[in-house]
Amino acid sequence: MEIQPALKVLLxxxxxxxxxxxxxxxxxxxxxxxxxxxxxxxxxxxxxxSLVGSNVVSIKCAAVNCLGNIVTGTDEQTQAVLDSNIxxxxxxxCLHPDMQLRRNIMxxxxxxxxxxxxxxxxxxxxxxxxxxxxNMCNGDFAIQxxxxxxxxxxxxxxxxxxxxVIIHDRVISSYCHLLVCHDIELIKSVLNGLKDMLEKSEPxxxxxxxxxxxxxxxxxxxxxxxxxxxxxYKLAFELIETYFVDDxxxxxxxxxxxxxQIQFDPNAGNQPGSKPFNF
Numbered sequence: 001m002e003i004q005p006a007l008k009v010l011l012x013x014x015x016x017x018x019x020x021x022x023x024x025x026x027x028x029x030x031x032x033x034x035x036x037x038x039x040x041x042x043x044x045x046x047x048x049x050s051l052v053g054s055n056v057v058s059i060k061c062a063a064v065n066c067l068g069n070i071v072t073g074t075d076e077q078t079q080a081v082l083d084s085n086i087x088x089x090x091x092x093x094c095l096h097p098d099m100q101l102r103r104n105i106m107x108x109x110x111x112x113x114x115x116x117x118x119x120x121x122x123x124x125x126x127x128x129x130x131x132x133x134x135n136m137c138n139g140d141f142a143i144q145x146x147x148x149x150x151x152x153x154x155x156x157x158x159x160x161x162x163x164x165v166i167i168h169d170r171v172i173s174s175y176c177h178l179l180v181c182h183d184i185e186l187i188k189s190v191l192n193g194l195k196d197m198l199e200k201s202e203p204x205x206x207x208x209x210x211x212x213x214x215x216x217x218x219x220x221x222x223x224x225x226x227x228x229x230x231x232x233y234k235l236a237f238e239l240i241e242t243y244f245v246d247d248x249x250x251x252x253x254x255x256x257x258x259x260x261q262i263q264f265d266p267n268a269g270n271q272p273g274s275k276p277f278n279f
Contacts (some may be wrong), residue, residue, distance in 0.1 A: 007025075007042065008047070008230070011023070011047050012112060020056075023063055023066050026039060026044075027062065030070055036074075037077065040077050045081055049063070049086045052086065057101060061101045064105055067086060069247060071108060071115075082119060091131065094106075099142070102135060106149075109128065110146055113150045113157065113158070116157075117157070117158065120158050120269055121160055124165060141181070151175060156193070160200045160201075163200040164204075167197065167201060172197075173216075175217075176220055179191070179217070179224065184229050187229075187232055191235040192235065195242075196238055198243050221236050258271065
């Protein structure tokens with residue numbers, strides 16, 4: 001199927017409507033993952049990436065959404081998009097006033113964070129952890145949800161030193177706050193993210209547990225043991241049993257400390273060449 005030459009020509013049009021329609025045609029085409037490789041091999045990915053820099057917001061949104069479909073494919077297909085310098089557009093666009101554009105970018109980044117350790121490091125090196133966290137803290141709910149999925153993917157797929165980049169009271173507080181939402185899949189993602197965060201935070205696991213307790217996260221996890229969804233109940237129960245104990249037990253995991261006593265260093269254990277995230 002010789003669609004490539006036509007697509008290349010249409011993406012070069014000066015008519016914004018033609019360009020927008022072409023991007024959405026590619027977007028719909030790549031919803032079938034078996035077709036993603038056709039687009040990658042066509043050589044038009046760099047052109048789609050360049051359209052993220054368009055002056056037309058609707059074209060920016062369409063381009064990011066289309067590229068987001070491509071990075072749901074294999075690691076190699078994802079890398080083809082990253083190699084086209086897509087991340088360089090995001091430090092400013094992540095806080096763009098257009099909410100749909102920000103949601104698309106957070107969704108795109110959550111897919112990258114579900115990739116390889118080196119791909120996660122590219123996001124960190126591009127300085128994108130700060131805007132991801134800002135969107136999780138202050139975006140509308142759709143944006144917060146996608147940003148939280150990005151954090152959850154980092155906790156699941158990232159190396160220990162990469163996870164330590166985000167361990168901070170503001171991050172944990174905002175992340176735990178999402179446990180009171182009504183989105184079952186998001187609640188499960190956050191519970192799994194907290195479990196991965198605690199598991200990978202050694203030898204500072206105690207300090208992370210204290211931060212979760214002090215922001216009210218532990219209370220929220222305890223409440224979820226009564227959730228009607230059985231998987232959420234099991235995840236909450238496992239977290240409590242593994243990392244926390246009741247206050248009336250003599251060997252309580254969490255001693256009486258306050259935030260001023262916590263000396264957790266998010267840069268501890270960073271490998272040479274990695275870039276620590278500064279709040």
